[in-house]
Amino acid sequence: MTVRIAIAQCAPALGAFRRNVAMHHEWIARARDAGAALVVFPELSLTGYYLKDLAGELACRAGDDALRPIAEASRDIDVSAGFVERGPDARLHISQGYWSRGALVHVHRKVYLPTYGIFDDGRYFGPGDRFEVFPSAVGPAGIAICEDLWHVSVPYLYGATGATVLLSPASSPGRGVAEGGDLGTAESCRLMDRFYAQYLTLYVVFANRVGHEDGIAFWGGSEVVAPDGTVVARAPDFAEQLLVAEIDPDLVARERDRNPLIRDERPDLVVAQLARAASDFAARREERPAVSASPGRSPEIGQD
DSSP states (O other): OOEEEEEEEOOOOTTOHHHHHHHHHHHHHHHHHTTOSEEEOOTTTTTOSOOGGGHHHHOBOTTOGGGHHHHHHTTSSEEEEEEEEEOTTSOEEEEEEEEETTEEEEEEEOOOOOOSTTOOHHHHOOOOOOOOOBOOTTSSEEEOOGGGGGSTHHHHHHHHTTOSEEEEEEOOBOOOBOTTSOBHHHHHHHHHHHHHHHHTTSEEEEEEOEEEETTEEEEBOOEEEOTTSOEEEEOOBTSOEEEEEEEOHHHHHHHHHHSOTTTTOOHHHHHHHHHHHHHHHHHHHHHSOOOOOOTTOOOOTTOO
């Protein structure tokens, strides 16, 4: 039996939390009317992306009353939405929550915070430290927020630890032009989605936003890719849309029977190899001579 899901390819208003909560209710209602069991919103859908110094003002604890309207809306449809979380140690995180039956049941904190090009996440937010598989309306799932998905270890970890669906909320701006005139970002993301889906034999649910912030345009193009590499559904570029798709858990089983790469993986070997590499790296650092400056002279920039 298939499970219907929806992606809310929307345009959050920067810094307008209450307005965005109201916007979420509208999209959740549309997804409910479409018969979806789950609706997935983009990264930081409740706050907007380029927050900079606004991040602290909009941050809330995972169980804060400010998020209660989303919890209440999830009583008859699961909801995954993005917010700025203030952790127990007061640090800020880019987080994606998963609400079901009126409760927040899972939170993923973005681990990889880009600080290159037009991105500056690492200046304002702290990184998460784990990737956990959790039960969802569409089966065992993992969440990879935007940059997380660009690190090949992340989808691999989810696939190797039982996920059959990978939810990837994003705030991906349009950048570059690929050969043939297509948007470079879109071409890269679509190639990545299909590769992960087919070789890890899982569903990839890519939920990207649209709209403009600080002169930057977000390109949308949300999609659902099946474990056989086929695109189940795709939203248009640069336009809001509720994208509805069917996920078939049995297709995951059939593809893993036909293409048993996950079954034949050796996580023990991977862990052992990484442990050896980490030990070798630590040993090399200990063997490096300390930098000493000549009297009256500072070490040159770039020395180590």
